[in-house]
Amino acid sequence: MDMMQDGDRYARMPYRRTGRSGLLLPAITLGLWQNFGGDRPIETQRAIIRRAFDLGITHFDLANNYGPPYGSAEENFGRILQSDLAGRRDQLVISTKAGYDMWPGPYGIWGSRKYLLASLEQSLRRMGLDYVDIFYSHRFDPQTPLEETMGALDTAVRHGKALYAGISSYSARRTTEAAAILRRLGTPLLIHQPSYSMLNRWIEKDLLDVLGQEGIGCITFSPLAQGLLTDRYLQGIPAGSRASHAGSFSQAMLTEQTLAKVRALNQVAQRRGQTLAQMALAWTLRDPRVTSILVGFSPDELGEIDRHATDSGIDLWAQSSRE
Secondary structure (H helix, E strand, O other): OOOOOOHHHOOOOOOEEEOOOOOOOEOOOEEOOOOOOOOHHHEEEHHHHHHHHHHHOOOEEEOOOOOOOHHHHHHHHHHHHHHHHHOOOOOOOOEEEEEHHHHHOOOOOOOHHHHHHHHHHHHHHHHHOOOEEEEEOOOOOOOOOOOHHHHHHHHHHHHOOEEEEEEEEOHHHHHHHHHHHHHHHHOEEEEEEOEOOOOEHHHHOOHHHHHHOOOOOOEOOOHHHOOOHHHHHHHOOOOOOHOOOOOOOOOOOOOOHHHHHHHHHHHHHHOOOOOOHHHHHHHHHHOOOOOEEEEOOOOHHHHHHHHHHHOOOOOOOOOHHHH
């Protein structure tokens, strides 16, 4: 494959220390939450992942239920790993999570030891991996003792199925408790993954202070507020945008009050000679306690890639790959 020299790749991306750990992460991570399911052409996905890696993005963030359908993002990533990034495993940080609904019944959701460890085995099989670099508890489970959930993360690390333990969307108080439990177990909490953007600043209240004191890294998701902090919504809701159909983005977020804020922020970005998206990403990285930010791709960008990432008749192995 036509990849740039490794030296160039790593020179283009700043890498930041994850809390007080030894792990460096790229300032920008590729999240596979949206647009990597069975409903997207695999060629588009390959183009995105290859481009990301060429830009020095070494960290790929997944979860068991990313798709749709559930599991398909991990399956697709596994295929691309074997075809396009073969021999590169030790240059990559691959993360997955369990916590939201994944399969029917009481053992396919929340934070039990039963669910987390079974889910991790399934994730490894889907991706064709022996281990992930980071395994997360995707959300706090109020019905399960935190010792049990953290104990499952500790077991995953001890059994070599994960190198590090993480948590996502935990409150500051629960993060403090989780860190103490994991420290006692001997598997320090590496990283917390919260939502954070110019329109969603909850982590500044006390979570960032906890992470700084505890030496835990922070990787933030939705830094563009699901596309709201881009130029897409300055004139209202365009047809085909994420906000125009049901899903993770609620039209209730697009009040006139919010859009007025977005337009004002866009003016600041223009004065800085940046797009609103560029400013929003730079802003979320301004705090040294934030290790990395998770970005995805908008449908517009994917459409543009689709137009250019077409089959070019260069598959010399087409026949054998169909057998």
